[in-house]
Amino acid sequence: MPFVRLPKVFQGPSAVEPGRLSALIWTTTPWTLPANMAIAVKDGLQYAVVELTTFSVKDSETEQVVVAQDRVEHVLSYLPSNTCHEVVMEDIDGSQLADGQAACFNLFQNSESPILSADFVTATSGTGLVHMAPGHGLDDYQVCQAKRVGPALAPVDDAGRYTAEVFPANPEQSKALTGMDVQTDGVKAVLDLLAAPGRYLTSGLWRPNTSLVLASHVFTHKNPIDWRTKQPVIVRATAQWFADASALQQPALASLDDVTFVPESGKNRLSAFLRGRSQWCISRQRAWGVPIPALYHKETGEACISDESIEHINKVLGARGTDAWFKDAENDEAWIHPSLEPGAWVRGKDTMDVWFDSGTSWTTLAPRGDGKAVSDVYVEGTDQHRGWFQSSLLTHVAVQDVGEKPKAPYSKLITHGFVLDAEGRKMSKSVGNVIAPEQIIDGSLLPPVKAKKRGGRKAAATEETCEERPKYDSLGPDVLRLWVASSDYTKDVSIAVPLLQEVHNALAKYRVTFKWLLGVLADFQPDRVSDSISLTFADTAVLYRFAQVSQAVEQAFDEYAFHKGVKELNFFVNIDLSAFYFETCKDTLYTGHERDRQRMQMVLALLTRHILRLLGPILPHLVEEVSTLMSPDMKHWMGDPLRTTWTGQSELLSAIEGHDTQYLDGALNELRAISAAVQKAQEQARRAGKVKSGLACKVEIHVPADADAHHHVLKWHRDGELADLLVVSQVEVVIASDEEEATEKPAPAWQFEQDVDLPAATGSRQLKIVVLPPEGAKCVRCWKYTAEEEGVPCQRCQDVLKEREHLAT
Template sequence: MLLVRRSAVGFGGVARWGLRCLCSGDAAGRYQDTVLLPRTDFPMRVNGPNLLEREIQIQQKCGFDQLYTWQREKKAKKEYCLHDGPPYANGDPHVGHALNKILKDIRNRFEVLRGRQVHYVPGWDCHGLPIELKALGDLGTNELSPLEIRQKAREFAERAISRQRAAFQRWGVMADWENCYYTFDGKYEAAQLKVFQEMHNKGLIYQDYKPVFWSPSSRTALAEAELEYNPEHVSRALYITFPLLTLPAELAAKAESWAHVSALIWTTQPWTIPANQAVCYMPKVQYSVVKRVDNEQLLLVASERMNSLASILKTNLESLATFTGSDLEGGVCQHPTIPSKQVPLLPANHVTMTKGTGFVHTAPAHGMEDYSVATHFKLPVECMVDEEGRFTELAGPELQKKSVMTEGNATVISMLQAAGAVVKEEDCVHSYPYDWRTKQPVVIRASKQWFINTASLKDKAKDALQKVRVIPESARSSLLAMLDRRTYWCISRQRSWGVPIPVFYHKETGEPLLNKHSVTHIAKVFSEKGSDSWWTEPVHFHILPSKAGAVSDYVRGEDVLDIWFDSGASWAAVLPESDPHVDSYVEGKDQVGGWFQSSLLTSVAVRNKAPYKALVVHGFAVSERGEKMSKSVGNVIDPDVVINGGKDLSVSPPYGADVLRWWVAESNVFSEVQIGPNTLNAAKDSINKLRNTLRFLLGNLQGFDPRSQAVDPKQIHYIDQFMLHVLREFSMKVTDAYSEFDNGRVIRLLQSFITRDLSNFYFSIIKDRLYCDPEDSLGRRSCQTVLEEILDGVSRSIAPVLPHLAEEVYLHAPGHDEGDTLFRSGWIKTSSVWRRPGLEEAVEGACAIRDSFLSSIPGRNAAEYELIIAIEPGLFFELMESLQEEPTSTCSQLTELMMASRTTLASSLPRDLPSDAITSTGTFLINLEGGMIREESAYIVAAIPTSLSHCPRCRRYTSDEPDCLCPRCQTVLENAK
């Protein structure tokens, strides 16, 4: 065949060919320019500085910084409100911030695409000791006034906020970054005081002298949420005797022949012994008087602890008498270090039998349960420890000014040994509370503080929590357990950097002045001047004289509010006043005892309901080995280095923001989230594979305008219609996954759709039609119509996770006007028309036949075979006829699906099959109209090596003669003259 080139380059830069058919042995390269191969300037990979530059360009070109404001101004039927838990403004952005902020942003972007109006105001927690300590640490002095401390702390917080905000923007987090909330803002503080006032009005806030967690290193009270427990803490534990001076009646009756009996207690905090006021027992447990075989000493212990104690004391214990705990009523003991002091035996339900002796030494000033016993039995609560953790003069000259955790503890042990009260001394490794900021151990000491009575709120809070959706559901039990453990909440702090507790104290009586009128007035002042005015303005500026009497009789309080109260009141300061009941709170699991709970308690106290409809509790970011990140270990992953690369780019290459976002989306965020070089490289590879698919789609849509060239759904090829159906199913599953905060499922669905449905199936089938059919033929336009829908659907499905890539694709995609952006154009658009009766069954039935055919020729090229498909007349035969109208065809939809040379559809196989024919059989069940139509049909496939020749243009075995064009290709080129 002789080819003659007759025309120049035609539409879209593709050469047009005219020809006359003369056979020739010329190579297939002669037809290369007649094939419509993919063309696009969308790059397959973008790495290094080019990647970073491209992401910044996309953010600017596509208006990332304007998207939030645009969607707030757009009319929408529904609103989605995700309330941002304020990150702490005390340092640089870290990978935990990235995990949290990106997780929130994925959901927010999804909701914007869905057409909802998103309410999301980023904020920062700006007060508190960590900021104060870091601000003062740079100065090397503590000799500053409260105002000077506050100024330094504010400046430190503002610098941290600036760095964090810039990072959040670079990660692509959508927000109005010029209008965030800050807990040091005057209007925020005023809203917080309004919550304080309403809780005080209801009697939920009160002042009392109680034991609280106290940090000697910070010199302030702490709440439970401000503690971290060190499981490796070592205490010096003692077994100590409290001699019985007055025997209970039951013991006295049996004690005629006994010498002195002592109650044996065990403690890991010997320094609390000087403050002892009682020894407690469990009323319903059995107790025994036992005699040590080695020295005849008589001890009173719980019966079930005898064996364990015998092992610990390394001696046998002989039981002399046994009785119930309630029989101990009326007993009185000698204090081991204070000869003049006697302490009673008292019943208490907090005594346990898992450790110790069955008796608990009780120091009401230094234990929460001890304090409860003291309240019930009216015992004195004497605190012998000052704010620095040193013994006061109440402890006596031998102990005064000594640190209770070090030399003071050692001195108490020496005093006990001198008194002969120590039976056993040992090191005890146990979990002990530490100050989460200074990493130093805390003590429990009684002091005058302000409290919230959470015991009275507990039941309401539990009821409110039952109406809240918790993701994952397993976190609900932790939330409830935290509520159970919290009987009161200490909200006062002895620091300068925070919101002042709005109280004045009478100079003579010490009585607090605190009522709704005074707090309302102070809140108004804070709203206008900020809380610095507490120190800058005179006392009379904040007191209403008509309500307070003589202003000169009062001094202002010096305590500030716990920062958990600060952030816990954010629902009142940030959310819409009409209904501050948001769709979601999304934070790490550390907030189960923190912000989640403080928000719940304040909201229930004021409004009798939770501030959130759903709680999403994610895990922490850890190293790839599952270790906590630590600078000393050297396993910290800096998100800035992830995006921009490190000093050595061969070790720490720049990945860009989308890789960081993919890591968040792909991870199981409800457990610990691992990150490291392997994780990041895998994320980069996954995005590159996705880019390759998107590039294929874009390349085959070159020159196609869906607005004018899209094919009517009724004319679209069956295989193409089937892919629209598959796309619709995919989009519905993706929508559900995003709605469940299950971004990992989104990624799995996407990868399965691209690999299984597109690359391995649809793309392999349609390439011949795309490349070799006439450019504007119905078959090719049908395919392009569907490819454009797939490109659009995939782009939108990945957009919440990969906004930079999605917008980049949108810039290259056909059918958009200049200035259009993906995020302003909505979610995946699908149609119920795509699900046509019989369509799914026709294509899936053909695929079942194809699977039988391919499995019969393992390792061979399907294009080298002709097929005869035999199906008995019936519904299945009719469905296959819809894919191939002629009995035999080389270019039918059925042949395209089979990827064979030629296909014949018949009711039975011919009798004269060639000897080299390969046959396979199978059945296919048709299920239509919800099971109303069910029919199982058998089929036989005969695969015969084709008698047709290889076409040098399309490379299929469809030509009648060797080295000649097949009829389809010859027609295409003749019409292109």
């Protein structure tokens, strides 16, 4: 760009020729050159004046350019071989060029472009001098605004085509450029004009036939891409409506002290966005939305946003609707307030920022009083710290009295991550990695179910047809809900087949568990259960564990940490309920005395009622299905779990009232350690081919002489519960002192031992577990090895059969 005013550093040296001197700028967007308003250099960067002479057959042409010293060799590499160069002046600091008086000529606007200092200029690319078009770049805009260069010019319309402002210095040429696509035809037209600028330059400024394009080359660079169309995006400055948010910053930040953030890092993120926001652009150029009620004067462009005009427009909007603002005729005078000149005003086309719309959604909630926020919780993705979370906060604080303590519209702010694919990538339709919810619901995302083989020709033909139509194990919407509830949403969540398979298995486990419970509770009659029921340790232990789980789940749900609550429930159902209590109570439920069956049914009914209530928010379809399949007596006693008020764990605690929780914790830990040792010894016996079933053995528990230290084991043995707790046929507790006094017994056919270390007040207590062959014969009814001889029921089963015969008669 030719110099029209030289910096002071060039006014002395005779080697510098003002009539042939220009600033050599490099740009990757030639279409923005008509909007040039300044040239940027960098303080501290060294520049030089290089004289270039191009020889031809007839004559030679000489010109001088200002370029960064470190970029001279780079620039020369793009010049033809018949060009010679000479550095006529060097070691010029960038600050000497940007001295406040130097300026170059913009032939498109017939204006001067001052040389300014900017930190973003580097000597690693280009020429060290940067063309600045504040109407097409944020960095350029900020530098020019700070230096009071403006207003920004962007001669490009909504369709990305030049407007008449592109070349006001030459109306004829401007007309030719108007309507050109700036990134295609516009680039070529601008370069052509610069290649032959003679008739557009001021006389004496430059020789008429000299090109202003020193060189051009192909360059691949990063460019903004539209996320939807995947097409290049251009940047342009447009007139917009702004709200001054600077006065709201401190009140908004102060209001966050009373907000609970999940996760806590959300507070720092939202605070950072608030501190960096002084202005809020509230206008948008969309084909839909809430219109900004502004009128514009046809001749002057003056905006009318008086209170009277806005109130009048609101009345018309109330009668006609928001669409009428855009669809009504431009000259419809119904929108114009009587105090305004008829025919002189038109409606604006700008719409309100949608974040203003959503940010005022709190206005639909009634004030709660007592200093409470109007909403308990706001929940959205991490991107909403700059969107809905922030706009809601700013609009809410804006309408509060200055003298009041600032209050956010929410008590708790929950930020969730995003759903990613198995490889951790964001889901995108264009990439093709989107998983539809329907695929999870109908099970088609998982491998198809293998068809069971059937005999016969007809069955074979049917199988061939079925192979063409694979079947999937559909568990319905609940599997999707369980996946969501199981996920730690405070982070990004990957969704993959293995993870969904785990959730699928967890839901299947719930279904199997409830199926078994419905079966064993089919004949349960709550009104026949005695009030003086006496619980066994297994009953007390499972109720105690579920009271703990219920409390943990309730707390997790209160904190919106649903994944923690689901984890607690899954562990209880799999370990405490299925692996422990179900195993200990199956024998009694199937073959035990009626009073014992009723006791266990009562415990199972209590657990069923509370598990269903806890699962209601997560698996409502399964809960409703279970409730529907209950017996009439159970259904009446239980009520609708989806419509029953959540009473917490009071009922469970009353069932175990009077029990010392410390005692129960210690007893449970001891039982788990003993049970694990028994199972290890049984596994050794299994591998040795001695047993197939856990019932086909006897267990001896050898304890030290200090029997008081083992009161749990002794009490269980004394109450006759130990065999059921360990799921074996017989248990004998052998105290060390008894071993010394006992007469020699014949050696068993086989035995397997395991030591158990139990924690104690001082050090540890050691027990020894011995698995031996059973002493009785296998009972034909309960399968325990407690019968006196083969083929007959054991004594317990004989008593039960007599009891049932008596009840039947």
